[in-house]
Amino acid sequence: xxxxxxxxxxxxxxxxxxxxxxxxxxxxxxxxxxxxxxxxxxxxxxxxxxxxxxxxxxxxxxxxxxxxxxxxxxxxxxxxxxxxxxxxxxxxxxxxxxxxxxxxxxxxxxxxxxxxxxxxxxxxxxxxxxxxxxxxxxxxxxxxxxxxxxxxxxxxxxxxxxxxxxxxxxxxxxxxxxxxxxxxxxxxxxxxxxxxxxxxxxxxxxxxxxxxxxxxxxxxxxxxxxxxxxxxxxxxxxxxxxxxxxxxxxxxxxxxxxxxxxxxxxxxxxxxxxxxxxxxxxxxxxxxxxxxxxxxxxxxxxxxxxxxxxxxxxxxxxxxxxxxxxxxxxxxxxxxxxxxxxxxxxxxxxxxxxxxxxxxxxxxxxxxxxxxxxxxxxxxxxxxxxxxxxxxxxxxx
Numbered sequence: 001x002x003x004x005x006x007x008x009x010x011x012x013x014x015x016x017x018x019x020x021x022x023x024x025x026x027x028x029x030x031x032x033x034x035x036x037x038x039x040x041x042x043x044x045x046x047x048x049x050x051x052x053x054x055x056x057x058x059x060x061x062x063x064x065x066x067x068x069x070x071x072x073x074x075x076x077x078x079x080x081x082x083x084x085x086x087x088x089x090x091x092x093x094x095x096x097x098x099x100x101x102x103x104x105x106x107x108x109x110x111x112x113x114x115x116x117x118x119x120x121x122x123x124x125x126x127x128x129x130x131x132x133x134x135x136x137x138x139x140x141x142x143x144x145x146x147x148x149x150x151x152x153x154x155x156x157x158x159x160x161x162x163x164x165x166x167x168x169x170x171x172x173x174x175x176x177x178x179x180x181x182x183x184x185x186x187x188x189x190x191x192x193x194x195x196x197x198x199x200x201x202x203x204x205x206x207x208x209x210x211x212x213x214x215x216x217x218x219x220x221x222x223x224x225x226x227x228x229x230x231x232x233x234x235x236x237x238x239x240x241x242x243x244x245x246x247x248x249x250x251x252x253x254x255x256x257x258x259x260x261x262x263x264x265x266x267x268x269x270x271x272x273x274x275x276x277x278x279x280x281x282x283x284x285x286x287x288x289x290x291x292x293x294x295x296x297x298x299x300x301x302x303x304x305x306x307x308x309x310x311x312x313x314x315x316x317x318x319x320x321x322x323x324x325x326x327x328x329x330x331x332x333x334x335x336x337x338x339x340x341x342x343x344x345x346x347x348x349x350x351x352x353x354x355x356x357x358x359x360x361x362x363x364x365x366x367x368x369x370x371x372x373x374x375x376x377x378x379x380x381x382x383x384x385x386x387x388x389x390x391x392x393x394x395x396x397x
Contacts, residue, residue: 002030004393005180005189007172007203009033010043011148012373013195014155015385020393021162029164030189032182034171038156041272042197043378044149045342047222047252047263049235050074051376052089052142054109054116061359063112065380065387070142072382077146080154083255089143089235090124092133094325101239102138115141130330131236143235147255148378172196175206178366191393194369198271198345204369209362213371216291216348216355217271222252222262222339223319229334232259236326249313249322251330261323261335264313265306265344267292274341291348300353347372359384361392368392 004020006013009031017031038044050073053066077084093099109116117139119127124137131137159166171183179188194203198217204210225232236251252260269288272279295303313319320332347356359380360372370388377384 001028002187002189003027004029004191004193005187006031006193006195007180008195008197008200009038009156009166009168010041010195010197011039011152011155011378011381012043012370012385012388013193014038014152014159015381016193016195016388016393017159017164018155018162019385019389021159021164023389025163030187031159031164031166032170032172032184032187033166033168034183036169037153038166038168039149039152042342042345042373043152045340046148046375046378047260048145048148048151048255049089049252049376049379050142050144050146051379052109052114052116052140053112053379054105054114054140055240056112057108058111061384061387062357062374062376062380063108065359065383066376067112067114068383069376069380070144073146073151073379074144076154076382077151080158082146082150082154084144084146085253085255085257086144087234087253089140089237090119090128090131090133091138091140091237091239092124092131092326093135093137093239094132095134098239099134099136102136105239106138109138109140117141125328128234130231130327131234132326132328145235145253145255172199172203175203191365192367193388193393194367195373197373198343200345200369200371200373201347204362204371207367207369209367209369210371212349212351213347213356213360214287214291214350215271215345215371216288216295217268217273218344218346219266219268219273220263220342220344221266221313222260223316223335224337224339225259225261225332225334226337227334228253228257228259230259230330230332232330238326249319251323251326259334260339261319261332262313262339263342264310264319266310266313267303267307268343271345272343274343291350295348295353298353301355344375345372346374361388363392
């Protein structure tokens with residue numbers, strides 16, 4: 001009998017396990033992971049950008065956790081001697097309307113206590129000659145990039161160092177009260193914590209939760225410039241559409257100084273629809289097509305327009321063209337190969353047909369379910385895990 005059993009060894013699951021073990025050193029904690037190593041899905045396939053927390057309204061969990069998470073994750077990375085590129089971020093406008101968007105981002109940053117600096121067009125040209133803006137731009141000094149796979153694997157090391165048991169290649173099959181059946185046998189725990197990412201809603205339904213929600217997958221891919229022929233030296237973002245959770249096509253500088261354009265947000269047809277027919281599931285296909293068809297025909301949150309536009313991004317030249325407005329004739333010749341695809345597990349409210357844009361957790365005294373560890377969950381992982389433990393794991397005991 002374990003005290004806590006966590007399903008999913010992504011960055012959220014590992015941080016919840018770490019948080020619990022640090023609070024209760026004598027507790028017996030098990031983390032199970034269906035893959036043969038950690039970080040094979042969202043935790044290891046995201047951009048690695050440590051966001052600062054100025055995109056979100058001040059009363060949102062995302063605003064709080066992103067700001068705190070940026071600080072905490074930087075501290076962790078430096079303590080463990082992991083790679084980090086403190087390359088900042090520039091957010092630019094292309095017209096008067098987008099300049100108004102920058103003003104709103106600055107207002108949100110101020111409300112959230114996040115450092116943002118105004119910079120004029122001329123000052124920007126002096127600092128970053130290749131970046132273009134309309135009148136003004138914003139600089140985020142706190143934004144940085146890390147290797148997400150390296151960081152996730154380091155959290156696994158920390159968990160093991162603390163005495164947490166981690167079992168890999170252990171796939172969840174079913175549950176019965178405080179007992180779960182897996183591909184490696186039956187395990188029992190006083191409390192089960194579901195951090196299964198793309199499958200969190202499915203597992204939650206076995207426990208009577210996620211009644212109003214379903215996960216809809218979106219595929220994200222970047223175009224890579226492996227040797228940075230573009231001479232990119234900071235992240236460059238457009239003003240996002242604040243009505244949906246995607247930040248638009250941008251330039252990202254990786255921890256290894258590799259330049260990237262992207263990402264896409266292409267509706268996927270099954271949950272692990274990374275490439276071709278890999279991991280194809282007919283059952284998932286029909287379920288997801290059903291909801292995507294409802295979104296398409298109702299055009300909820302502009303889904304139809306999003307789907308058409310995103311599909312065009314499979315063409316390299318089109319994706320490059322979307323980034324051109326952010327720069328002054330930046331050399332794009334080096335952007336000639338695709339990155340490893342990632343899948344965003346985006347929660348959909350089945351009743352309102354709205355994409356849920358903040359964290360969602362459900363649970364009772366027996367189980368807790370992290371249903372929407374929405375972007376930027378990677379940046380937010382440390383304070384978010386602490387909040388889940390305090391508000392759901394301990395409060396529901």
